[in-house]
Amino acid sequence: MIEIIGMTKVYTTGKVNVEALRGIDLKIEKNDFISIMGPSGSGKSTLMNIIGCLDTPTQGEYHLEGMKVAELDPNRLADIRNQKIGFVFQNFNLLPYATAFENVEIPLIFKGDSFKKRKARTEELLEIVGLKDRMDHKPTELSGGEMQRVSIARALACNPSIILADEPTGNLDSVSGAEIIEIFVDLWNKGHTIAIITHDTKISSRTQRIIKLLDGMIVDGGGA
Amino acid sequence: MKGFLFFRLFLRDLKKQRKKITLTTLAIAWGTFSIVMLLAFGEGLKNQMSKANSGLGKGICIMWGGQTTIPYQGLGKGRRIRFTEEDVELLKSRIPEIENVGGEYNRWEIAMTYGKKTLTERVNGLYPCYEEMRSHYPEKGGRFINDLDLKYKRRVVFLGNELKERLMGNEKNVVGKTIIINSIPFTVIGVMREKLQMGAYGGMDEDKVSIPATTFKAIWGYTYFNNLVYQPKDPEKAEQVEKEVYKVLGAKHKFDPEDERALGIWDVINQAKEMNKVFLGISIFLGIIGGMTLLIAGVGVANIMFAAVKQRTREIGIKMALGGKRKDIMSQFILESLMIAFFGGGAGIVFTVIIVRILQAIPIQSEGLQFLGKPTISWDVMAVTIVILGLVGLLSGFFPSRKAAVVNPVESLRYE
Ligand SMILES: Nc1ncnc2c1ncn2[C@@H]1O[C@H](COP(=O)(O)OP(=O)(O)O)[C@@H](O)[C@H]1O
Numbered sequence: 001m002i003e004i005i006g007m008t009k010v011y012t013t014g015k016v017n018v019e020a021l022r023g024i025d026l027k028i029e030k031n032d033f034i035s036i037m038g039p040s041g042s043g044k045s046t047l048m049n050i051i052g053c054l055d056t057p058t059q060g061e062y063h064l065e066g067m068k069v070a071e072l073d074p075n076r077l078a079d080i081r082n083q084k085i086g087f088v089f090q091n092f093n094l095l096p097y098a099t100a101f102e103n104v105e106i107p108l109i110f111k112g113d114s115f116k117k118r119k120a121r122t123e124e125l126l127e128i129v130g131l132k133d134r135m136d137h138k139p140t141e142l143s144g145g146e147m148q149r150v151s152i153a154r155a156l157a158c159n160p161s162i163i164l165a166d167e168p169t170g171n172l173d174s175v176s177g178a179e180i181i182e183i184f185v186d187l188w189n190k191g192h193t194i195a196i197i198t199h200d201t202k203i204s205s206r207t208q209r210i211i212k213l214l215d216g217m218i219v220d221g222g223g224a
Numbered sequence: 225m226k227g228f229l230f231f232r233l234f235l236r237d238l239k240k241q242r243k244k245i246t247l248t249t250l251a252i253a254w255g256t257f258s259i260v261m262l263l264a265f266g267e268g269l270k271n272q273m274s275k276a277n278s279g280l281g282k283g284i285c286i287m288w289g290g291q292t293t294i295p296y297q298g299l300g301k302g303r304r305i306r307f308t309e310e311d312v313e314l315l316k317s318r319i320p321e322i323e324n325v326g327g328e329y330n331r332w333e334i335a336m337t338y339g340k341k342t343l344t345e346r347v348n349g350l351y352p353c354y355e356e357m358r359s360h361y362p363e364k365g366g367r368f369i370n371d372l373d374l375k376y377k378r379r380v381v382f383l384g385n386e387l388k389e390r391l392m393g394n395e396k397n398v399v400g401k402t403i404i405i406n407s408i409p410f411t412v413i414g415v416m417r418e419k420l421q422m423g424a425y426g427g428m429d430e431d432k433v434s435i436p437a438t439t440f441k442a443i444w445g446y447t448y449f450n451n452l453v454y455q456p457k458d459p460e461k462a463e464q465v466e467k468e469v470y471k472v473l474g475a476k477h478k479f480d481p482e483d484e485r486a487l488g489i490w491d492v493i494n495q496a497k498e499m500n501k502v503f504l505g506i507s508i509f510l511g512i513i514g515g516m517t518l519l520i521a522g523v524g525v526a527n528i529m530f531a532a533v534k535q536r537t538r539e540i541g542i543k544m545a546l547g548g549k550r551k552d553i554m555s556q557f558i559l560e561s562l563m564i565a566f567f568g569g570g571a572g573i574v575f576t577v578i579i580v581r582i583l584q585a586i587p588i589q590s591e592g593l594q595f596l597g598k599p600t601i602s603w604d605v606m607a608v609t610i611v612i613l614g615l616v617g618l619l620s621g622f623f624p625s626r627k628a629a630v631v632n633p634v635e636s637l638r639y640e
Pocket residue numbers: 011012013018019020038039040041042043044045046047634635
């Protein structure tokens with residue numbers, strides 16, 4: 001469902017060019033469960049942002065479910081992020097002034113669902129991550145593990161084809177981290193496609209495939 | 225829920241930038257207040273002026289005889305031109321564009337007595353058409369001179385309201401009372417309703433005494449009118465009618481129709497038109513001043529929104545990652561600035577309405593203030609103000625929101 005051929009990404013900051021990705025070839029099939037590992041600065045987040053259609057590559061091809069992403073207009077890309085991609089971030093990226101319910105609801109608002117539909121779906125999602133009784137709490141009233149579960153619920157809102165998680169346990173203690181891992185494994189078992197960036201071998205050991213990145217290149221695990 | 229979330233965002237913003245938002249909301253309120261208030265005063269002044277103008281007469285021209293300055297058909301210059309009843313009939317029959325014509329006789333320093341009080345005042349001999357043409361409307365219970373008064377040369381008198389006060393004090397129901405004019409007893413038939421009059425010839429109407437023209441003529445033996453007043457059917461055609469008048473009267477009195485000094489014509493209609501132009505100018509000027517104030521307030525709102533965009537880059541990035549489109553990102557800022565504009569504008573309008581109500585409730589005593597009139601809020605002005613507010617809100621949200629729309633989500637999500 002995802003195919004990347006010869007992808008490069010160069011960041012230009014002032015006079016310095018940073019080659020974040022230097023020729024990536026990658027295939028991810030439906031219901032794959034992969035982890036991406038590599039030292040800090042090796043280009044993991046950059047790769048994930050491009051896969052998630054938040055960023056565009058400098059060169060190379062990216063096919064998502066048969067679509068050439070480079071040819072899509074901004075509104076179409078927004079729709080893809082809304083309905084085909086679910087992001088989970090290391091620092092959660094929840095809206096601080098909104099409740100758990102409202103945070104999970106946001107993608108559904110962008111999708112254009114009716115209030116009734118949104119309410120039902122949001123409650124269902126919070127149920128899945130075990131936070132139904134916390135839906136009126138704001139992020140500051142939740143623990144790190146709970147915040148990450150809210151953001152997983154939010155990522156799942158529009159039932160995306162692929163979930164992209166960038167160091168989802170990076171800010172969590174080991175107990176909460178373990179809980180989060182179980183949620184991902186569970187989702188994989190239910191048929192979701194998942195890519196997790198991590199430094200944690202406890203996570204990578206649970207995945208089907210480990211992709212190792214170094215200096216913007218895949219050194220291990222690229223082929224399907 | 226989307227609206228609710230938006231409102232929560234707005235409130236959060238309000239808390240964070242309380243001072244700034246309060247100030248700009250006040251600025252918008254002040255701008256709105258100054259527009260609506262200034263224009264309300266303009267409107268009040270205009271209404272009062274046009275009322276005062278129609279105090280002299282509605283759509284009339286006042287005419288008097290002059291002296292010829294151009295020799296004509298063998299007659300030298302310097303001849304006096306004066307009018308009689310014949311001229312009135314002539315104008316009536318020859319110029320169909322004239323709705324109404326009437327002449328008046330005037331005589332000054334006539335002694336009049338009521339009880340022990342004696343005054344020396346001016347007396348007019350008038351025709352019934354003056355009631356409408358020259359706004360000589362009677363107070364309740366009275367009437368103006370009518371055709372029968374004229375026919376029977378009745379000794380009846382219609383009093384200016386100010387003169388009535390001076391002669392008869394604050395006595396009520398004076399209709400039917402007798403006053404002595406020039407040693408002849410006259411019956412009071414009416415007192416003029418109080419009116420605002422701007423522009424006069426030979427004194428204000430409120431100070432005059434009017435009797436039937438025929439009675440006047442019988443007493444003092446006048447042949448010539450002091451003035452004629454005529455009313456064109458179509459006020460727009462006043463100038464054409466004036467030319468006709470010169471032609472018709474020129475033919476009769478043998479003066480050159482081009483000889484402008486042979487007659488004097490005071491075009492009250494044109495004067496009112498000119499005045500309306502002046503007031504339109506004043507309104508535009510006041511509107512521009514108010515509009516500028518609003519514009520400056522709008523810059524303040526835009527500033528707040530620019531700051532908000534900067535503060536919320538992370539939030540904007542999150543929304544983009546979750547599938548927010550340009551319009552979703554932009555609409556938030558535009559709606560917020562619209563809300564500030566309408567909160568402020570609403571406050572300004574409410575404040576203006578209250579002030580105007582209060583001013584309208586205070587009775588005006590002094591003469592000068594009477595001409596200033598009472599501020600009046602016109603719906604046109606209100607509509608225009610609301611449109612301007614909408615524009616200010618829209619624009620002051622639009623430019624900052626364009627900045628929000630080009631936020632790079634990757635950048636904004638990268639750091640804590
Ligand atoms: N927006 C950016 N502008 C400039 N350089 C960037 C930007 N994003 C990432 N980089 C650089 O690209 C390289 C890869 O970054 P990143 O993908 O975040 O690595 P990782 O997630 O593996 O730590 C790093 O050298 C980083 O400094």
